Amino acid sequence: MDLVAVVATAVWAMLPAYVPNNAAVLGGGGPPIDGGRLWRGDRLLGDGKTWRGTVVGIGAGVAVGLILGLLRAPASALLGISLPAFSVGALFALPTGAMLGDIAASFLKRRTGRKRGRPFPGLDQLDFVLGALLLAGLADPAWFGAVFTLPVLVTVLVLTPALHVSTNAIAYWLGLKDEPW
Ligand code: CTP
Ligand code: MG
Ligand code: K
Structure with missing residues (x-):
């Protein structure tokens, strides 16, 4: 695969995992998952x-995956490459894993004395990626292995923090998010 194909595959395959965080910012509110419970x-x-x-985030990620499924043939033809299709397992695992990774990171942040909304550089940018990759790998190892070759994986890990930082800065600037990270 050439560079264009690697980057296009990485972004395409991860879009259902990128959207949930941003959708959660727009759709969040109401009762917290922990029900206000304290621990230590x-x-x-x-x-x-x-x-x-969480539900809005997962729903948005699945919706994006379905839309990408419809766009796959024309987009592949346009770029002259073969973009990956989403298996049913991947379709649900990518957004669900993204939200679970983000939730696990909040758990870690609270255990390390960081109040809600405080930054945790590194973790904030990768929690949802690691969650999405892990759950997709567990849910559909064959799909995962076919799509996430080493160059695609490396591209995802390098590109995602940059994408995450810029979309959050834009959301903050638009007044949609309380902090720019
Ligand atoms: N959000 C939500 N449910 C989620 C994830 C996010 O409702 N599962 C919403 C919340 O309104 C949250 C906003 O999206 O404040 C931004 O998400 P995030 O930055 O992940 O949360 P923080 O408020 O920074 O909290 P934490 O410190 O726990 O990450
Ligand atoms: Mg935050
Ligand atoms: K987060």
């Missing part, structure tokens, strides 16, 4: 992880 003096997860945000 701090919130288990905090008010930034809500049921509504």
